[in-house]
Amino acid sequence: MTTIEITYREAMRAAIRDALLRDDRVFLMGEDVGRYGGCFAVSLGLLEEFGPDRVRDTPLSESAFVGAGIGAALGGMRPIVEIMTVNFSMLALDQIVNNAATLLHMSGGQLNVPLVIRMTTGAGRQLAAQHSHSLEGWYAHIPGIRIVVPATLEDARGMLWAALRDPDPVLIFEPGALYPVKGELDASVREVDIDRAAVRRPGRDATIITYGATLQTSVAAAEQLADEGIDVEVIDLRTLRPLDDATFLDSVTRTHRAVVVDEGWRTGSISAEISARITEQAFFDLDAPVERVCSAEVPMPYPKHLEDAALPQQADIVAAVQRTTGDGR
Amino acid sequence: MTTIEITYREAMRAAIRDALLRDDRVFLMGEDVGRYGGCFAVSLGLLEEFGPDRVRDTPLSESAFVGAGIGAALGGMRPIVEIMTVNFSMLALDQIVNNAATLLHMSGGQLNVPLVIRMTTGAGRQLAAQHSHSLEGWYAHIPGIRIVVPATLEDARGMLWAALRDPDPVLIFEPGALYPVKGELDASVREVDIDRAAVRRPGRDATIITYGATLQTSVAAAEQLADEGIDVEVIDLRTLRPLDDATFLDSVTRTHRAVVVDEGWRTGSISAEISARITEQAFFDLDAPVERVCSAEVPMPYPKHLEDAALPQQADIVAAVQRTTGDGR
Amino acid sequence: MSAKHRQELLRQMLRIRRFEERCAELYSATKIRGFLHLYVGEEAVATGVIGALLPDEPIVSTYREHGHALARGVPMDAVMAEMYGRSTGCSRGRGGSMHLFDADRHFYGGNAIVGGGLPLAVGLGLADALRGAHRVTTCFFGDGAAAEGEFHESMNLATLWQLPVLFACENNQYAMGTALARSHAQTNLALRAASYGLPAWPVDGMDVLAVEDAAQRAVEIIRAGGGPVFLELRTYRFRAHSMYDPDRYRDKAEVEQWKQRDPIDILMARMRSDGELEDGDLEALDREVTEELARAVDAAEAGPWEPVEDLTRFVYSEQS
Amino acid sequence: MSAKHRQELLRQMLRIRRFEERCAELYSATKIRGFLHLYVGEEAVATGVIGALLPDEPIVSTYREHGHALARGVPMDAVMAEMYGRSTGCSRGRGGSMHLFDADRHFYGGNAIVGGGLPLAVGLGLADALRGAHRVTTCFFGDGAAAEGEFHESMNLATLWQLPVLFACENNQYAMGTALARSHAQTNLALRAASYGLPAWPVDGMDVLAVEDAAQRAVEIIRAGGGPVFLELRTYRFRAHSMYDPDRYRDKAEVEQWKQRDPIDILMARMRSDGELEDGDLEALDREVTEELARAVDAAEAGPWEPVEDLTRFVYSEQS
Numbered sequence A, B: 001m002t003t004i005e006i007t008y009r010e011a012m013r014a015a016i017r018d019a020l021l022r023d024d025r026v027f028l029m030g031e032d033v034g035r036y037g038g039c040f041a042v043s044l045g046l047l048e049e050f051g052p053d054r055v056r057d058t059p060l061s062e063s064a065f066v067g068a069g070i071g072a073a074l075g076g077m078r079p080i081v082e083i084m085t086v087n088f089s090m091l092a093l094d095q096i097v098n099n100a101a102t103l104l105h106m107s108g109g110q111l112n113v114p115l116v117i118r119m120t121t122g123a124g125r126q127l128a129a130q131h132s133h134s135l136e137g138w139y140a141h142i143p144g145i146r147i148v149v150p151a152t153l154e155d156a157r158g159m160l161w162a163a164l165r166d167p168d169p170v171l172i173f174e175p176g177a178l179y180p181v182k183g184e185l186d187a188s189v190r191e192v193d194i195d196r197a198a199v200r201r202p203g204r205d206a207t208i209i210t211y212g213a214t215l216q217t218s219v220a221a222a223e224q225l226a227d228e229g230i231d232v233e234v235i236d237l238r239t240l241r242p243l244d245d246a247t248f249l250d251s252v253t254r255t256h257r258a259v260v261v262d263e264g265w266r267t268g269s270i271s272a273e274i275s276a277r278i279t280e281q282a283f284f285d286l287d288a289p290v291e292r293v294c295s296a297e298v299p300m301p302y303p304k305h306l307e308d309a310a311l312p313q314q315a316d317i318v319a320a321v322q323r324t325t326g327d328g329r
Numbered sequence C, D: 001m002s003a004k005h006r007q008e009l010l011r012q013m014l015r016i017r018r019f020e021e022r023c024a025e026l027y028s029a030t031k032i033r034g035f036l037h038l039y040v041g042e043e044a045v046a047t048g049v050i051g052a053l054l055p056d057e058p059i060v061s062t063y064r065e066h067g068h069a070l071a072r073g074v075p076m077d078a079v080m081a082e083m084y085g086r087s088t089g090c091s092r093g094r095g096g097s098m099h100l101f102d103a104d105r106h107f108y109g110g111n112a113i114v115g116g117g118l119p120l121a122v123g124l125g126l127a128d129a130l131r132g133a134h135r136v137t138t139c140f141f142g143d144g145a146a147a148e149g150e151f152h153e154s155m156n157l158a159t160l161w162q163l164p165v166l167f168a169c170e171n172n173q174y175a176m177g178t179a180l181a182r183s184h185a186q187t188n189l190a191l192r193a194a195s196y197g198l199p200a201w202p203v204d205g206m207d208v209l210a211v212e213d214a215a216q217r218a219v220e221i222i223r224a225g226g227g228p229v230f231l232e233l234r235t236y237r238f239r240a241h242s243m244y245d246p247d248r249y250r251d252k253a254e255v256e257q258w259k260q261r262d263p264i265d266i267l268m269a270r271m272r273s274d275g276e277l278e279d280g281d282l283e284a285l286d287r288e289v290t291e292e293l294a295r296a297v298d299a300a301e302a303g304p305w306e307p308v309e310d311l312t313r314f315v316y317s318e319q320s
């Protein structure tokens, strides 16, 4: 297998370019995706290659261009709509919740919506209280849509095409902190499965269940714990809706201990759902209560020291695992 | 104590009228609250009594009039903003999440937002996929706002004034199915506490934790179970954010069994958060896994038989309690 | 315009009128539930506008859409069965009155979020523009919807991108209980719309011939690549907003005055004076419509329910 | 207008210019982080508009608001400390560049959701209208914001209710990388705004005297109960959208052309020709501003951080 060195940003760009080349029903639409090159430079160069019809700059009209994406999907296209940042998606939520997620049902199965919406999520860049939230787990409450979060280069490269082949709306959340991350990627990756969670690190003593930006932090925590003789399995959920219970239940029934790590605000986070499902389906296999490591429940403050304090840190994860394995007491 | 016979709708109306009489900073604003008398007749007659400045009809502009409510609150008023139905609040979510919930923090404590937003929530009236959801538990994910759900006549009468005295934004979710419910109310009720959950029925064998429209269903289930010799405690959460853990934890540590009942879609519902908190704080007191009875994960279908099938029914609650007490096996 | 054509217009308006009147009865008889919004008084708008469209041209509508669905050719049986919530309904009974859909007939619903259909229509137009198709997508919405942010964003987007969209604003003077002048600072909606830089003009929405003529001209402009057009169709609903509405906010004299301009009477008068409507014609027409309606009600009554086991179908597509 | 007053205008613009230039350096020095949007080139807008307001009149601004804050009189120390994220900042350091607040000075921020401040301004105006206060609330927003639904809803609401709001649209020709003509079907924003039925006109945003004069007239109309006014302030940002922006989308000649109309040069030329600016005056002014800036930077450098234990303060009010 030949590998290439690539950043997460470049992997996303390659995925979009690939989609534009493979299917002429595909087009990219959003604020500054064209002339500017994308707010985070993800679509840099694509306007020049594909032209303004297929790499389409929009006015600041989140509700209309997301709704137009739904309409274009109904009209036979395969739109990729980019919303710059998850906070701005609040302006388009009516279209996502009341139309994209419901049209198939309201129409009795007649109108599916093959739409992909991409947006940047998460903190870590000192962008403060209106640009830093992690709402992908919150979106996972909505029936009718699929939620995926690429945490690895392979998923950044391969999830988009899988999403475009899904007949229903798929939201791809890209942790902004990952864009500059560089690494080796199998050059042949074009599409990955988006139904299953993945075991990123096998282990016997406890299970960390996470996704997105906290995956690497969790793996690092696992390595640290390995030195202490605690062998931790790390699971990357990858798809937050529908959740792949089987993968994390299988793990927890083996390790008997679970820690859910999630950059969302703790209350009502996806980690609460995971915890509830483990309780419901593996209660008698648990040797310790399911732990959660989430973000502090605060609109993100600007200064680095407060932002760091608000986010799940490696030490927090290590401490949580130690509590479940009893070594923390 | 003198009691009056009153409907939930009339109790809400009395609360609004009372607030308009007590504090001239208070005004009611929303679509058709005036001339029409309120979409669900809650504000009927108030325009005639208080005039168009204080009972203010708005155009169909959810984002602007909710945002205007925030601005008016910053300007020293005590607005009550009505959004007809929870689904329409998606159009105002930017203002709620990015402004109302964050201004105090972004301003370093300078700008609190004493705003009350009322909206109708829930199903049961065959209003189908764009008028029937229960998103109050979803809103409970957002730091910076308070979420209350009056399930009783007393709370319908007394929560509004408490909300208006709160210096921060409070969202009041009114289950549409409760408006016609009639009963006896202590005529002296003006304000109720909005910090604590309430034990609506004491019991020893299991705890049902619920709120809103499913409270009565839960109490009915408890009565049915009593005949089978299962003595169930029923807790009404009342306030979904911030959650009053103490009340339900105290109950669960006594009964060792918990069933959370919630009209929201199951995945990522408030019931998941309750389950997770019980696991975290009372794991070793549990004799059975925490059960959840929620709505089916489907945009609400129109026909009655499907709507009923989608909603938590008394039989579902009874079965869940029986599972936790072992009698269901 | 041929007499036959006018008779067809009359027939369509009559079908809608009778259908709506019957729905009102069926609501009282609790056969139809939920919210029910009737189109009585506004028949000329759906009939005239949709009469100017080709059958494969997309329509996006509102929760007051029975008339649009019937005018587009969605079979009355399927529409009535939907009112009943039967699986023989045009949305398998899952949508009900507010959510009529018919993909084969390019009828995209049935949207109960005011203004929510506007961006969808822009997107359907965008898809056609990208594919070089020459269809016109029509979006029906009300005067109240024009106050929503989605209206502004959609008008700008469609005009900026010169998309083939006909914005058919049904100005029936009220948004629920809120009169136009209490919703809009600028009550001349055609004038406001023109500020986006697209052709926009007011039309007498009670005169089906005027409506059809305006729609024809609009569609020609759009098909010729002239970009979107906005029509303000001035009309009135003779009944309350919905079956929940006690209609306290309208003065009876105003309602009566508008009823003097009943679109069906106006067309019949024109036809009579032009000798296109003989004695007995109306009765014959009415009999025909009444029979169609009777068949539709019988079919709805006999229609099956979706099985409860299928509750969660159509949340996600069924992979075939 | 007195020479003293013009000198004050010059001083304000210079303060803003130097402050922004320093912020750019401090960003490169990683003293300031996150998003940083500079106002260089647009100084005449904040200076002229805010100069026409009374100190207790509310201002709602955007993420490009340093100039507005300084012109309103938020101390430069407090603004710079906020850039640094220190607890001595005007938002205790929790807001940063995009979220400057000063309740005592009626400066309501500092909003980083484009268009998100418009409804707030309408609400502040509503509060004053209800209380019979005669203040004017000013909302600054950009050309790009005018495409948002919240713009439409807010313009209609303010005009419908005749609220005392000054809509100050800073048309700097671009929304990030998107030129006006690729954002708006109608690029004459004053004309579009006028369609809501409120007074609206374009102003040369590079000429501080023209801006102040227009703002004076607008404020008089509003104070006299004439309802809201919209000003389209035509200006240009001399620098990139933010420090992240490589500025690939603007042609250098265009930028140079606008720089020929530097608002500071324009005012100085006017003052010179009117003999209101002697040799040395500018140097003296510059020295004064440079010293103020130096003090602000020193104070910011020395400012304390919010304690980590206080992380979750100000999510809810602290009951006293």
Ligand SMILES: Cc1ncc(C[n+]2csc(CCOP(=O)(O)OP(=O)(O)O)c2C)c(N)n1
Binding pocket: B031, B060, B062, B084, B088, B091, C064, C112, C113, C114, C115, C141, C142, C143, C144, C145, C146, C170, C172, C174, C175, C176, C241
């Ligand atoms: C976003 C949204 N807000 C409010 C409602 C409740 N509602 C339903 S119809 C209606 C009035 C709409 O008026 P208009 O657009 O003029 O259409 P009409 O009913 O007159 O045909 C309102 C307020 C809704 N369905 N959606």
Ligand SMILES: Cc1ncc(C[n+]2csc(CCOP(=O)(O)OP(=O)(O)O)c2C)c(N)n1
Binding pocket: A031, A060, A062, A084, A088, A091, D064, D112, D113, D114, D115, D141, D142, D143, D144, D145, D146, D170, D172, D174, D175, D176, D241
């Ligand atoms: C709702 C929303 N969408 C997108 C953005 C990202 N963004 C920040 S500034 C900006 C451009 C705004 O342009 P304009 O309103 O003209 O103001 P300017 O920056 O030119 O002063 C964009 C797209 C945002 N902050 N909020």
Ligand SMILES: [Mg+2]
Binding pocket: C142, C143, C144, C170, C171, C172, C173, C174, C175, C176
């Ligand atoms: Mg109307």
Ligand SMILES: [Mg+2]
Binding pocket: D142, D143, D144, D170, D171, D172, D173, D174, D175, D176
């Ligand atoms: Mg701009």
